[in-house]
Amino acid sequence: MSEVTVSQLDRPAPLPALRNDPRRVLRVGLARAVMETKMFFREKDQVAFVFSIAVVMLIILASIFTTQYRGTDITVSQVYVAGLIGTGITAVSFQNLGISIAVERDQGGLRRLAGTPMPPSAYFIGKVGSVLVVAVIQVAILLVLGVVLYDLQLPAAIGPWLTFTWVFLLGLAAMTMLGIAASSVPRSARSATAVITLPFVVLQFISGSFLPHTDLPDWLLNLSAIFPLKWICQGMRSVFLGQEAAFMEITGGYELGKAFLVLTAWIVGGLVLCLLTFRWKDQHAG
Template sequence: MTIPATATADAASLAAGDPRSPRRSGAPGVLRAGLASISLELRAYYRAPDTVFFTFLFPIMMLGIFGVAFESMGEIAPGVTMAAYYLPGMVAAGVLLTGVQNLAVDIAREKGEGWLRRLGGTPISPVSYFIGKAGMILLTSLAQLALLLAFAALVLGVELPSEPELWLRFAWLFLLGIATMTLLGIALSAVPRSSRSATAVVLPIVLLLQFISGVYLQFTMLPEWLQNIASVFPLKWLAQGMRSVFLPESFAATEPSGSWDLGLVALLLAAWLVVGLVLSLLTFKWQRRT
């Protein structure tokens, strides 16, 4: 994604002595600039067709393909179609794509094309910059989620949960998952050496994680050594948590431990959140011009 020129112009106006400058007004100004940045980020995001397709529409398209391709197989359990079975994995994959893939490619491009250096020449705070990024990720992920669930229910006939406690469980899984993936996306943005290599570096990583984490394949079908590798990464646990929301309780027996292990899911996602935060602080460089 390319930062629109208006973003640099807005930052320049702050440098010129705008009374709303974070340098003058402190934390409230930082927050105000961050909230304004969310709007700019959203406009830039939806003006990039490749980004919208591969991070926003991709899980919806994949759910449609799996739902239609395996429709002839009928239900795999009473009331559970193949589309219903794949839905939790696609929800988890959507969080991964929106958080990790989108941010990693986005920030790497901005760094490689010099936009971070331009912003570094203004008094705009890194906090405002990341408020804009995180706000954009949260809002686009919520929009993607709403569209994915509507598509599953209205087009594929998936019966969504009706118990309030399941939706409460979904809420904390989603919020913890999107926070974790956002920080990991920021950390991963330090890996590509240039803006041209960003997609080539990031895309295979997220694609491989989807295949070994129970998104496209039943997790227990994988060899034990591959299950052990996948269990190190957060996508496996997020997908498992989402299955506990959208699938009947009887499906817990198909997990490697025979239960949903929600406490372990929360613990490992939180651990990866801390890892992402530490790596982001260590690897992200806010480039200031001398």
């Protein structure tokens, strides 16, 4: 057995070992998250587009429908606030992430990153961290508007806020996974907005973002129950409208246990989709 010298012990680790070191991955990922967040807020058009979707829809719809809902103390405007939180979460994760990654890939940005010493997982940590920050701001804006303009009552007990936390985190994680996976669908940056926005708009109308969807045909109800947005909206209504509004749901209840299982399943399924479909370069690149 050969003797190990001091110089050998002091020799730097090979590049692959350094690249996959968990502490380095986390450190680089957090730095990437800060950079991604700064880049997002520097693009004024992008900021206005992402934040305005749910806010503008809330203001327009809540201004048209101001009556109380079916003889309760809950106004239609308050129902909109709760449901559109789901839209806001989906806009900053699925829609914005899917479009921005597709554009980065088409412009060669992902291909260049793949050739750097940056761990690939750090790139995704950066994206997830940025989405989390933007989503918190988006939800905060909607809640402030709901409280100030539409008399939304925030929960006084800790239980609803715990529900809000897990619905928010699981819903955001599920939609983020789907956004990353969907980014591989557009063939170019020019088609990314149309390709990603279409399913986003459809899901809003069938998932109860505007009102509980009791009047939809059965096949659409079954279709909406497959996707995360329906369960995010339902969970948020349970938090901000309470049991008084549970009769609005299809089953007469919020089914929070089922919401937890569906959202968790989509996180796992979305991760599998990302691993199977994500690519660092455009499919037409050499």
